[in-house]
Amino acid sequence: MPSLEAAEITAGRLHLRPWRPYDADAVHRLCQDPQIQRWTRLPSPYEHAHAEDFATRQAPLSWVQGTGAPFAVVDATTEELLASVELMHITAQGEAEIGYWCAAHCRGQGVASQAVAAVCRWGFGTLGLSRIEWRAAVGNVASLRVARKTGFVLEGTLRQALVVGGGRRVDCWVGSRLPADPTPPGRPPHRSG
Ligand SMILES: CC(C)(COP(=O)(O)OP(=O)(O)OC[C@H]1O[C@@H](n2cnc3c(N)ncnc32)[C@H](O)[C@@H]1OP(=O)(O)O)[C@@H](O)C(=O)NCCC(=O)NCCS
Numbered sequence: 001m002p003s004l005e006a007a008e009i010t011a012g013r014l015h016l017r018p019w020r021p022y023d024a025d026a027v028h029r030l031c032q033d034p035q036i037q038r039w040t041r042l043p044s045p046y047e048h049a050h051a052e053d054f055a056t057r058q059a060p061l062s063w064v065q066g067t068g069a070p071f072a073v074v075d076a077t078t079e080e081l082l083a084s085v086e087l088m089h090i091t092a093q094g095e096a097e098i099g100y101w102c103a104a105h106c107r108g109q110g111v112a113s114q115a116v117a118a119v120c121r122w123g124f125g126t127l128g129l130s131r132i133e134w135r136a137a138v139g140n141v142a143s144l145r146v147a148r149k150t151g152f153v154l155e156g157t158l159r160q161a162l163v164v165g166g167g168r169r170v171d172c173w174v175g176s177r178l179p180a181d182p183t184p185p186g187r188p189p190h191r192s193g
Contacts, residue, residue, distance in 0.1 A: 001066030011118035016071040019059035026081040027051040033104045044166025073115045094130035124179040
């Protein structure tokens with residue numbers, strides 16, 4: 001895969017940028033949240049070394065290898081780290097998968113939805129992707145809500161197709177968004193506070 005040029009995206013009050021080594025402390029702190037450890041593929045327990053490896057090695061390598069586009073989502077004014085949105089498993093055929101988490105203290109404000117919508121626009125527009133897939137453990141209704149709000153179409157359930165919570169294999173919902181799919185109306189603004 002050809003390298004991807006690390007990108008920055010501004011979306012309302014959010015700024016999406018590549019991860020930097022200095023993000024490791026905040027990533028480690030925010031990923032202690034039980035919901036993130038329960039529903040994502042991050043290692044659990046999530047040690048500082050995991051965050052350091054992610055911010056200093058894995059994330060930059062994804063861009064260089066052209067296999068992923070991992071974005072830190074920060075407040076455009078304060079630069080506080082709010083969330084993570086990543087295109088993963090990018091293929092030469094134009095497919096990718098999206099993954100995300102949001103800091104516990106700023107959930108329910110549209111942060112994930114707005115950042116996911118921005119990354120999809122960038123993925124279809126700049127990268128020319130043909131399909132972005134979304135997977136979430138069955139029961140992760142907050143993630144399903146974000147996917148629906150950002151135009152993903154639920155396609156079904158895959159049996160035992162996802163490993164979350166540091167090693168739990170579970171059934172997962174699968175959905176996708178195609179370039180021509182409509183953006184649902186009323187994309188929420190990022191509300192502060
Ligand atoms: C999923 C997650 C990223 C959503 O982040 P967020 O910034 O709160 O998302 P948004 O505010 O854009 O939207 C969340 C929506 O889910 C809804 N929601 C949140 N928790 C919910 C629940 N338990 N049941 C139903 N809906 C729920 C919110 O009401 C909101 O919908 P609304 O805008 O119509 O009110 C966040 O909850 C998270 O980090 N969870 C843990 C990690 C995770 O599950 N990642 C996804 C793995 S596939």
